[in-house]
Amino acid sequence: MRQILLLHQTHYELSAIESTINRAFDFFGGGKRFIAPGNKVLLKVNLVAGHKTERRVTTDPSVVEAVARLALDCGGHPVIADSPGIDSFNRAAEKTGFMDVARRLGIPCVELDDPVALPPGESFHKIEVGRLVREADVILNLPKMKTHGQMLLTLGVKNLFGCVVGRAKATWHYNVGLDRERFASLLLDIYKGVAPAFTLLDGVIGMDGDGPTSGQPFPYGMIAAAEDALTLDFWLCRMLGVTLEDFPLWRAARQRGLPECEMKDDAIAGDFAKDYHFSGVRVPATQSLRLIPRLPFVGPLIERAMTSRPVHIPERCIGCGRCQEVCAAGALKHSGGNLRFDYNKCIRCYCCQEMCPVQAIGFKESPLVRLGKIIGL
Secondary structure (H helix, E strand, O other), X not given: OOXXXXXXXXXXXXXXXXXXXXXXXXXXXXXXXXXXXXXXEEEXXXXXXXXXXXXXXXXXXXXXXXXXXXXHHOOOEEEEEEOOOOOOHHHHHHHHOHHHHHHHHOOOEEXXXXXXXXXXXXXXXXXXXXXXXXXXXXXXEEOEEXXXXXXXXXXXXXXXXXXXXXXXHHHHHHHHOOOHHHHHHHHHHHHHHHOOOEEEEEEEEEEEOOOOOOOEEEOOOEEEEEOOHHHHHHHHHHHOOOOHHHOHHHHHHHHHOOHHHHOOHHHEEEOOOOOOOOOOOOOOOOOOOOOHHHOOOOOHHHHHHHOOEEEEOOOOOOOOOHHHHHOOOOXXXXXXXXXXXXXXXXXXXXXXXHHOOOOOEEEEOOHXXXXXXXXXX
């Protein structure tokens, strides 16, 4: 059975986090079921960029420390790792507290680099990830519970996109373009290729609004665990008030006929009822996702006009140029202190918003999105 465990946890005090995480592993047979003595254990954290812990952009260091301690107790050799999209890894890992955890426990905290190929996927035949991903004996997936400007939500499966090395992420965004279902299919191929043994999601204080970096901290009060991250993501999607048909990952999985789409009621265990809903969660309205797929004649130029677009917030901008640097489509540039977008080139990946350190890029709703809200789609 593809079962998921949802546990109440409202704060990050280390002993309490350790207790909850031990409870999660025990439910699935204990840490030694996943980790044998001598195993190289990759802790795939969410380190999208170097934000302070209180911004709730990245996996909390207490969660990382608790899982690392458990791996050590099982005789494993844990390694904290990720590949930020643009930031210096060492600077980002220091700012987020991951380096402090590594120093306390005497374990490595390293960047995923030296790309090697995954086995060919169903949709994409050559996807490269950091070599450590392929060399690890066990991968423990430690995502953050957040909304996402492009994909609506970033949970267990989306976290593994961080296994793609550095700026190759932007190249993938550009190659896939505006097609969210195709990008979701890429995420499915990465998930199947990486094959994490266990996913433990930090939803104690996550993010809503303009996630994954520009939203607001949101107290979900949850640690979630599963062997199957896809089932976990679909149930959390429903609990967050997002219709499954609006979630690109679910649509891509349904197109493949994956059994995780069945959503069986007996999959839920722990402290949250299967019909529980988080109230007041703000999900980005970047596209009227139920309308656009029904229009087969829509081409890229029309779809750009129908989709919400990133916009500059000049009073916040510090002119760092990260947005321009990360844009694989070459759709924006700084000129005279202003940021100018070429919306005919823009692929609406929102990487510029994701990498802005001061939330100086928002988005403007398209007329179609506003119409969708009015008529309840």
